[in-house]
Amino acid sequence: MDINQPEKLTEIAEIACSVAWGASDILSSYYNSQTKDLDIKNKKDGPVTKADLAANKHILENLRAKFSDLDFGYLSEETFDVKKAEPIAKDWVWIIDPLDGTRDFIDKTGEYGFHIALAYQGRPVIGIVGIPEAGKLYYAVKGQGTFVQTKEDQKITPIEVSERKVPEDLYLIVSRSHRDERFQKLIDTLPFKGKKYMGGVGGKISTILEQESDVYISLSGKSAAKDWDFAAPELILTEAGGKFTYETGKPVFYNQGDVRKWGCIVATNGNCHELLCEKITEILAEIDK
Known part of the structure; x- marks a missing residue:
């Protein structure tokens, strides 16, 4: 094909x-x-x-x-x-x-x-x-x-993502649990307007599509999310106007052998994606000192 x-x-x-x-x-x-x-x-x-x-x-x-x-x-x-x-x-x-x-x-x-x-x-x-x-x-x-x-x-x-454009106006979507200390420090430091809670990666991304939230972050710790957690949610987000990358800006590739997605993946409504990735990189560097 x-x-x-x-x-x-x-x-x-x-x-x-x-x-x-x-x-x-x-x-x-x-x-x-x-x-x-x-x-x-x-x-x-x-x-x-x-x-x-x-x-x-x-x-x-x-x-x-x-x-x-x-x-x-x-x-x-x-x-x-x-x-x-x-x-x-x-x-x-x-x-x-x-x-x-x-x-x-x-x-x-x-x-x-x-x-x-x-x-x-x-x-x-x-x-x-x-x-x-x-x-x-x-x-x-x-x-x-x-x-x-x-x-x-x-x-x-x-369906399309929200038009909110600055970090201080954005809502973060996170799980009610599953947060280690490093991830908690990261999201506590970011200047979002508020947090919303939802289970499942697909469910979280759907809240960005429904304009109820704007940002989802995956930060691996002892374990990592896998290909099947991200492949479908990524496309429904990006085709709705959002962005989905590593915090470095690099795209996520699937079916590469190791299905575990180590590192930090950032999904947003796309309007200040690069700025958020920069902030996340800086904060993680400070946390990891």
């Missing part, structure tokens, strides 16, 4: 969105059921439930069936061997997180989601983030903008 085929990418995205709605229904059925056993298993990188596995099975089986004629690779949280750290030997790779925010799912906060991205040579060209309990699917195709589709009426609406 040629990367310079926007109509083909749009067609693939539409099919992938239909698969995503199926995954949304599966996750929601487990979330809202009083009878389904989640069979929670606590692994090194966090808990895994039957819902993760059921959504993963649905996404992989349907993408493989619907795109059997295309030479796609598949990188999913539930099937990728992080220890081997070998890239998938394909130009085109689906990157999948079947349940983003498993702890929120278990704790019944409603703040969970899932991610489906298609990357070409390490960069996302299709991104889908589903938020089942909000009944929303955010999706983007490279160069075509970001849209939100609602489950209730299937209405599709273009």
Whole structure:
């Protein structure tokens, strides 16, 4: 498949969105059921439930069936061997997180989601983030903008980030927990107007799209976020007018072998991205003295 085929990418995205709605229904059925056993298993990188596995099975089986004629690779949280750290030997790779925010799912906060991205040579060209309990699917195709589709009426609406332009007017979106001392010092030092709280990376980025917040920061510590946490959220943000880079300004590449994203990644509404990256670099240098 040629990367310079926007109509083909749009067609693939539409099919992938239909698969995503199926995954949304599966996750929601487990979330809202009083009878389904989640069979929670606590692994090194966090808990895994039957819902993760059921959504993963649905996404992989349907993408493989619907795109059997295309030479796609598949990188999913539930099937990728992080220890081997070998890239998938394909130009085109689906990157999948079947349940983003498993702890929120278990704790019944409603703040969970899932991610489906298609990357070409390490960069996302299709991104889908589903938020089942909000009944929303955010999706983007490279160069075509970001849209939100609602489950209730299937209405599709273009969506863009806020126009807030100075750090003192921006809102930071963070988790309620999962912050080590270094990260806490960083966000306490930055001059934001306020903080908002949300579980899951996709959920956090959706608040930037909805103009409820403006900045998300990922700072690795003993562990790091992974490819499937970022690939789809990155594209829905950047196609809505935002920016998503390392604090150095370098882009994030996926399917590079080691899926762990060490360092500091900054996602913003784009209006003062470079200034924030400079401030973050300076603050981290001071913290790390």
